[in-house]
Amino acid sequence: MENKFERIIENLEEEETLTLGDQTFFNEMILDESIQCSILGTLTFFEVDFKRVDFTGSTFVNCEFKNCRFKDVILRKCEFWNLTFENCQIERSNLTRANFHKGTFRNCIFIKANLTASNFSEFEFIKTKFNNSDLDLIGARSIKVWKLNQCTEIEESSNFGYLLENMSCDG
């Protein structure tokens, strides 16, 4: 197996920002990388495990994450546009002040993740759970939260974390 993503990072020039698009990564392990302020567009990650990867300040546009695992990943101050997370596990990761615009978390689970002061707009949460996660000061605009087959729409909230905690349980 080749770790295509890691190889791309290794081939970057010193101080070069990672700018990447139109690619698919399958069955890879991305470990111990610092790729801050990256620009990632139209990428599909399928069964990719991220561990101790620092994406601080990165921008993700039109990306799909399916069956991925994030562990000790830093997504602080990242911008996400048109994102889909499906069957993903996000564990012990830092998503503080991350901004999510248009996208979906489907069948995802957050474990001990920190989403403090993050923002969601035009986003959907489907069967997504938050276990022991920090959900303080989450801002939300035009959100849909699905629990079983019931949908709750939230037009605007500055304390969305409280709603998430209550609505995502046992979903």
Next chain:
Amino acid sequence: MFGCYYTFLRWSIRTVLVGFLSTFPMSKRKNTVLFSILFIFIFVYVGKNSDLRGTRRFFISLKITWILMFGGLDSANAKDNPILPGAHGFKPPISRLNRNNPRFNNPALGGARQNTGKGVSPGANKPPRALSGFRTPHKPVKKQGFYGGATGFGGSSSGSPGDDSNPNNPRFNTKSSDQCQNPNYFNQAQKKKKKNSRQVSKKRVIEVYQDFMSKMKKKGYEVNISEDRFLELSTNPQTGKFDEKSIFETEGGLELEAKGMVKNLRRPDNPKVDLDFVAERVGSGETIFIDHKGMIDFGSLSDKGIDISGFPSHESVAFNMGKDSVDQKGKFIGMDQGPASMGEVVHLYNFENIRNRTEIPLLMQAVLNAAEQAGYMDGIIFLNYG
């Protein structure tokens, strides 16, 4: 007669020793103390009950002590004897391991690891198979540790949002048999941690500092910012390391200082007040909080042949930034050492990455429109719009 006496003495002392050893785990220091006590006892005993004197008494006492403590050991058992100095680090061969010992099979506790033990699949190191039946590419063993080799695709893609429950997804079953056997499993890859060459170095920050200073001079600002201060502000307060995002924030904050709008720019004292900087307004001395926002040019992706037709427009990104900022102004109000009102939070917008300069006024307008729509238009400063 002497033989019986010697046997009895040796038996008594060894009984006492074994009792002592079973009560207290041995260390080198205890061994030495025990040996010394025994030696003194024998030295006195020999002095009272024999004619031996001087060095002969000393050496014979020493020899008796030695024989009493270690005499009965054969060479194979000696390695496992806790009394013997230097035997502590010895790992017995697998053939001589006590299988009831929890250290067995646990490298973290000094035991040898086997894949054939109880609860361990003999095929743990074989390539994993996907649930669908096809064989997935084999991940290197050193990296399998994070999910125990389970690479099966858990999604059933049956349509309903509730069909794929996470706990049933084999990829999320973090307790694989292999991991359960070895509590240190996750650390194995960590031990082999490569050096991350992409960490921002001090040299890089100094280079940015020099560029920043010359840029400020070109703009006609009189700046008195030391290299040390730039380095300090460019350190991520959460990680204590330099990073690109912190450097970007610092450049914006210090430009505001160079413009003579604020002074004493620093990171907030309370880390929960998650805004980039705190400073004092020049003139009024009012404390304000500053957050520096930048925007990337999606054109940098199309330069690399990446299709950006489905991307949001720069204007919609700017509009969202404007809306989010109003929300952010209110987030930390009332926190210890945080802003008291929205008026104390200033947002800096930086469009220097936007290559088409004619776009910039439109982006500025988009930010203002969003702020107006969100109901709060104060505390907006645009950098690099000239």
